[in-house]
Amino acid sequence: MQIDLEQPILAKNDALAEENRVLFAEKHVFVLNILASPGSGKTSTILATIEALRDEFNIAVIEGDIASSVDSEKIKAQGIAAVQINTGGACHLESNMIRKALDVLDLDALDLILLENVGNLVCPTDFDLGENSKVMILSVPEGDDKPLKYPGIFQVAEAVILNKVDTMPVFNFNEEAFTDAVRQLNPQAPIFRMAATTGEGVEEWANWLAEKIRAIQ
Amino acid sequence: MQIDLEQPILAKNDALAEENRVLFAEKHVFVLNILASPGSGKTSTILATIEALRDEFNIAVIEGDIASSVDSEKIKAQGIAAVQINTGGACHLESNMIRKALDVLDLDALDLILLENVGNLVCPTDFDLGENSKVMILSVPEGDDKPLKYPGIFQVAEAVILNKVDTMPVFNFNEEAFTDAVRQLNPQAPIFRMAATTGEGVEEWANWLAEKIRAIQ
Numbered sequence: 087m088q089i090d091l092e093q094p095i096l097a098k099n100d101a102l103a104e105e106n107r108v109l110f111a112e113k114h115v116f117v118l119n120i121l122a123s124p125g126s127g128k129t130s131t132i133l134a135t136i137e138a139l140r141d142e143f144n145i146a147v148i149e150g151d152i153a154s155s156v157d158s159e160k161i162k163a164q165g166i167a168a169v170q171i172n173t174g175g176a177c178h179l180e181s182n183m184i185r186k187a188l189d190v191l192d193l194d195a196l197d198l199i200l201l202e203n204v205g206n207l208v209c210p211t212d213f214d215l216g217e218n219s220k221v222m223i224l225s226v227p228e229g230d231d232k233p234l235k236y237p238g239i240f241q242v243a244e245a246v247i248l249n250k251v252d253t254m255p256v257f258n259f260n261e262e263a264f265t266d267a268v269r270q271l272n273p274q275a276p277i278f279r280m281a282a283t284t285g286e287g288v289e290e291w292a293n294w295l296a297e298k299i300r301a302i303q
Numbered sequence: 304m305q306i307d308l309e310q311p312i313l314a315k316n317d318a319l320a321e322e323n324r325v326l327f328a329e330k331h332v333f334v335l336n337i338l339a340s341p342g343s344g345k346t347s348t349i350l351a352t353i354e355a356l357r358d359e360f361n362i363a364v365i366e367g368d369i370a371s372s373v374d375s376e377k378i379k380a381q382g383i384a385a386v387q388i389n390t391g392g393a394c395h396l397e398s399n400m401i402r403k404a405l406d407v408l409d410l411d412a413l414d415l416i417l418l419e420n421v422g423n424l425v426c427p428t429d430f431d432l433g434e435n436s437k438v439m440i441l442s443v444p445e446g447d448d449k450p451l452k453y454p455g456i457f458q459v460a461e462a463v464i465l466n467k468v469d470t471m472p473v474f475n476f477n478e479e480a481f482t483d484a485v486r487q488l489n490p491q492a493p494i495f496r497m498a499a500t501t502g503e504g505v506e507e508w509a510n511w512l513a514e515k516i517r518a519i520q
Contacts, residue, residue: 122339124424124453152425154451165366177394177425205452208369208394208423227444227467228342234371235343235422238392250444256473264447280311 099213100259103181106188106216113193116299117201119179121217121239122223124205127249129157130282132200136166138292143197145301148187150179150204156204167191180207181216198299207236219298220242225250230260233267245278249289252281316430317336320398321395323433324407328503330410333516334418336396338456341422346374347499348440349417355509360414360416360516365404367421374419385407385498394426401432416517424453424520425455436515442467445476462495464508469498 093108110117123130129149137194138147149158158170169187171179179201191199203210222243226230227250240246248270253277254261268277276294280287327334337346354363363384368374370389371409378385386404388396398416403510408416414432418434439460442450444467450457457463463485471478485494493511 113513123422124440124443124449150450152465153454154448156448156451173355175429176426204425205340206394206423206425208392208421209426212392225342225444227442227470231371232341232375235368237370253444253470253473256470257421 090154091193096108100195102185103216106181106184109188109193110199110216110218111302113196114254114303115193115196115199116219116229116302117215117218118295119144119177119201119203119210119217119218120223121203121207121210121243122205122218123207123225123228126223126225126228127282128202128223129160129248131247131280132161133164134282134285135200135292136161136164138288139198139296139299140166140229142296144195145200146191147200147202148179148184149202150183152177152204154248162178172202173282176209176258177204177206178213179203179215180213184215206233206240211238211242216303219244221245221247223247223249224264226253226257226259229257230264230267233264237271240268240275241274245276245291245294246272247278247280249280249282251279252284252286314432316398319402320433323398325403325448326405326410326518327416327435328432330413331411331520332416332418333436333519334432334434336418336420336427336434336437337440337513338420338424338427338437338460339422340424340442343422343440343442343445344499345419345440346377346421347433348464348466348497349378349419350381350419350510351497351502352512353381353501353503354458355385355505356415356516359513361412362415362417363408364417364419365396365414367400369421371395376424381476390421390427394421394423396427396432397430397431409485414520424449424456428455428459435519436461437460438464440464440466440480441471441481443474443476446474449486450481450488456490457485459494461488461490462493462508462511463489464495464497466497466499468496469501469503487498
């Protein structure tokens with residue numbers, strides 16, 4: 087037995103997202119919206135990306151969390167500007183939150199803003215923040231069946247990072263099944279195999295992102 | 304810089320949850336609402352729980368997913384009744400969905416219904432389904448800082464399962480910090496250390512649940 091229920095897409099924030107997009111374009115700032123589950127390694131990926139790109143680009147980070155500022159503190163410890171947004175319960179960032187965070191960042195001095203969305207494979211999918219690109223991270227321990235269960239997020243992503251590949255021997259992760267399922271949903275998106283904490287695969291990912299940033303400068 | 308935003312709790316489904324609760328009580332069926340991230344091992348935990356309790360109790364499962372029926376198929380393969388709910392985008396189960404699923408289950412013949420909520424540490428927290436108890440699962444690969452970032456779900460849980468403890472050597476998981484953080488949010492909840500796929504710790508968890516079920520029979 088299967089029950090299907092419909093829900094209208096909540097897209098009321100699109101007008102403000104468009105304003106953000108115009109502003110980012112004017113300032114030649116590339117904005118990357120990073121979507122993933124809790125614990126998939128979003129912050130580690132951001133730290134590795136900063137390390138790889140900070141010599142060429144000026145970077146800032148906007149951290150979205152239900153509560154706490156542990157992530158933005160980790161970023162600031164690297165000498166990078168970080169704004170913490172606590173959504174107070176909401177399971178995704180919205181474009182008005184981004185707009186408020188922009189008030190405290192110097193867009194003229196920036197090339198790249200990394201948005202760490204709230205840890206969630208569902209809610210952030212439909213919320214346009216005015217970003218240039220969405221990427222999603224899946225970590226090996228989460229399992230290879232996630233594209234089947236959360237197709238929307240795999241469809242909106244311009245690139246997919248498969249993180250924690252160093253733990254593949256520990257988990258029963260079928261990489262071929264995963265890749266096939268992603269391809270079904272999103273034939274174009276590159277899949278970057280990565281272990282953000284060890285540095286494995288970071289260079290290939292960072293090169294892809296660097297090209298995107300250069301293209302709008 | 305920190306920005307705090309409020310969001311009203313969406314509790315419109317509470318009246319129907321109350322009807323569900325009355326029905327469950329009349330039929331002496333214990334209903335467990337299982338909350339966790341994608342990939343934390345909800346389905347494995349359900350399979351291990353079925354294995355531990357099926358000799359004593361009649362069990363059915365209601366599976367909530369955005370899409371797909373992979374989980375309910377795994378349950379049915381064990382000879383257990385399973386109803387798949389596809390929420391079509393919604394990041395949590397609601398009490399009207401449960402009500403529809405009940406139409407196809409024989410409550411008179413059941414002692415226990417396991418509700419696998421949509422994989423999400425945020426949305427399901429505030430949605431009462433009429434269940435007797437909520438439990439939440441955190442898996443070791445997700446990291447020890449999750450109680451700080453997702454406090455709400457740790458507060459509403461009557462018990463916390465720490466799953467995939469067999470992978471602790473691979474991850475930099477500080478169990479003491481985790482336990483302290485859970486205790487801050489929820490001093491009473493037992494924390495069950497478990498590895499659902501190997502069976503480690505399942506007996507202690509199943510004994511706790513069995514007592515709850517017997518108490519309402």
